[in-house]
Amino acid sequence: MSTPSDSRDPGRPLSDEELVHLHDNPPAEADDRGHYRMLPLLLLFVFSGLILFSGTYVGHYSGSFSPIVHDARAHAVTGEIEAGPVDLAVLGGTLYTANCATCHLPTGLGLPGAIPPLANSDWVSGSPERLIRVVLNGLQGPVVVNGTTFPGAAAMPAFGSTGTNLSDDRIAAILTYVRQAWGNASDPVSPEQVAAVRADVGARADAWTAAELQPFE
Amino acid sequence: MSSDSHMAAADTDTTARGPLSLLLASSLAWLVVAVSLGLVHAIQRHTPSFLETIPAFTYGRTQAMYETALIFGWAANAAYAVALWILARLGGGHWRGLGLMTGGTLFWNAGVTIGIFCIGWGEGTMLRFLQMPAYVHPLLLVSGAAISTPAILAWTGRRTSGTYVAQWYAIGALFLFPWFYSASQVMLLADPVSGVSRAIIGAWHAQNVLSLWLAPIALAAAYYLLPRLTGKPVPHYGFAGLGFWVLIVVGSWTGGRHLVGGPVPAWIPATGIAAAVLLLFHFMLVWMNLSPALRAGTTDPLRFVRAGIVAYLAGGVLDALVSLEGAAARLQFTHFQTGLQQLFVQGAFGLLVLGAIYDLVPRLTGRAWPSPRQIRGHYVLALTGTALSVAGLLIAGWIQGGALLHADASFAAIAASTRPWLYLASAGELTFLLGAMVASVHLARLLLGLCRLSAAGQSTATTVTAS
Amino acid sequence: MKSGPLFFIALLGVLTVSWASFALGPDMQLRTLAPYYDATFDSTFPQSPSGLAARGRAVYLELGCASCHTQQVRRSGFGSDHERGWGERQSWARDYIFQDPVQLGSLRHGPDVATVGDRIESEAELHEMLYSGSEGMPAYAYLYEPAPPAAQANPLAVDQVAGREIIPSRRAEALVAYLLNLKAPAAYAPEVANNAVEEGEAH
16 A cells, blocks of 8 residues: 555645554665664664663662662671670660669669668679679668668669569669769679679578678678 | 445544543643642742641642642543544544443542542642542542543454554553552552552552553654654654553653662662663654654644653653762752653643644534634643743752752752742743633633534534644 | 554553562562661660650641651762751661651752751740741641730740740641651661671762
């Protein structure tokens, strides 16, 4: 079928039927010029170039297709990710607030006449062995802290296995925090020290008295 | 050939006149509503105190209402109308299922109206191109299926041997829309995904609306109008099919590019950007085939086609370039993105589909447009309005992006420096609105004239040969 | 091109590949993200906001704040987010697992608000900003009730503007509680390791 435009009035638009069949035969003049045959090659070249760019882009910036790589420049890490070391002082602060601050107060000042202070306290800066025992089993009876006597009407509860059952890590964290807060400047307490003391104490049901703790000063 | 007589018979078949006129009239009415909301939104960009005391016109809600009216009101109605026309005419001119289409049109437009009111009320979802609340969308899905029925029947019942690329684009869009629309409804609204997946799938949905629904309809209109009105075949028709498949395959992958640098897995924006660059191949093929439009400006529909194709190609190339990380760092969250979207929706889709409407209405109704000057007037207003609005937004975005890169530029200073360009964008929006009103009045005149004629019992069966 | 059923099967296949890659795939990947337990703080992060702050998210959504404000901090070097003090690190997907719906935003006509709770001094500051607006931000006066000056200050009033006390509605209170709750997120060891970039790694 000859091209519809040959035998029609050029000013008239095509009918729909003519439009459907307009491209049934490719235009003749294209074959005469050699460059029409180059077109598929050019398109292939352009397409390849674009695929190369896109593929390289995806390869570089897709973060190994991991759901947790959000920085396009990074790559996924294989193997176990180690959580960083626990910052005992920070953890201790949180645990202190949860467990100790009700009585000893967030300021560590305690209640004069009833609850011994922890700020600038000789007990806190003293030996870790005594301090750990106090936390593990509690304290009852009168105590002398910084020269002041506290009658001990309210006993300190146990936080070891007979009480709240804090782990070695947590007790170590709390004591590290307490020994470095409010003007205290003592060495941190490690979980190993707490474990050793716990093993030493064994199974003890009662709270300590000041007299029992004297050998550990 | 037998199809000749079918076509001739089709030219006198007036059953589609009413239903399709309803769809077209709805689309132009929605265009006026949408661009009016767009004007309010544009003013609020540079003058935030405009209508700030009315909760329904809170900036965020106005933007959502404008976008919904534009896409689900104007664009949807026009897309269905143009797709149906192309498929029915190229398929042999047989109209069936028009009653379903009329019902679907009424329910679709009712649903969108309700949805927009609900957005004004505060029920919007803040999902791009899915702003209406969850309960509206199933209604639209069903109504859309009803509206598509004549088009689908025209395709399945086509009497011509062989098909033309415009038909593939049109039926492709009508086929893909319900699928991705329902997937988006389920994953974003009915049983929503949690966390940033919502943003990722939202970006996928928004891109599908543009690449798998609006762009194919616009290209169907372009491929239909250009050869038909100029009488010349497209230069490299053999590659038109390739262009179609590249758009369908790659277009949907580009949504992630807007999430570059965001709290999403890095591979999503990376593949989006890579796909946007790959999509340049599609634009190259479209350029190869439709570039004759740039030299053809003899009739008004062709002028619309010429402007639409320029907008489509410019937008596509620009989009790919600014997706790359270097440009994205500057332009990501700025008016530039708004301008690019407007260049496509209002420029490319809008102008191409308006050209198709100006071409098809006389052939549908059997009456010429009352006033060619009004068509020319609309063309000038639409082109100028789009150009001003897009230019204003792109420049404002460029300035805004540059200022955002400097930590010491305050947002008050940014607002002051972008204001002149936002005034320009508002002026463009107003101009486009005037054009839309001109077109609506013109269509109303034509349709009213038609009603008066048929009321008077006169035959309107003669086909119109000049367009 | 044959236009039979194969055409539509191919179309559907293409869409399915796209859906599987960019809708289903990301959802399945991100579903595995769980809160991260940080031993130092003995807590999981992120933490789900409750009460008024949770209700404030709905107010943020219905006012459409995301049309001007983003809630995503980009990495330093990609824009000036870090220099502006919007966040110490790039936002990660795990930060958002309890945010339904996320409001990442896509335009910045105002500052990013992902960590705005760290930058705002008081509730009153936010209430005043919402009530009066500013250059570039509209006023949301309809969220407040101005009261005439009275002998005794109204206990519900949060600020005085132009000699009148302004009383926030429940929506305004919820919104401010929500915004003040948006603070810098914690660091999660897997993301820290997977997003590490060597110094001088070029683009």
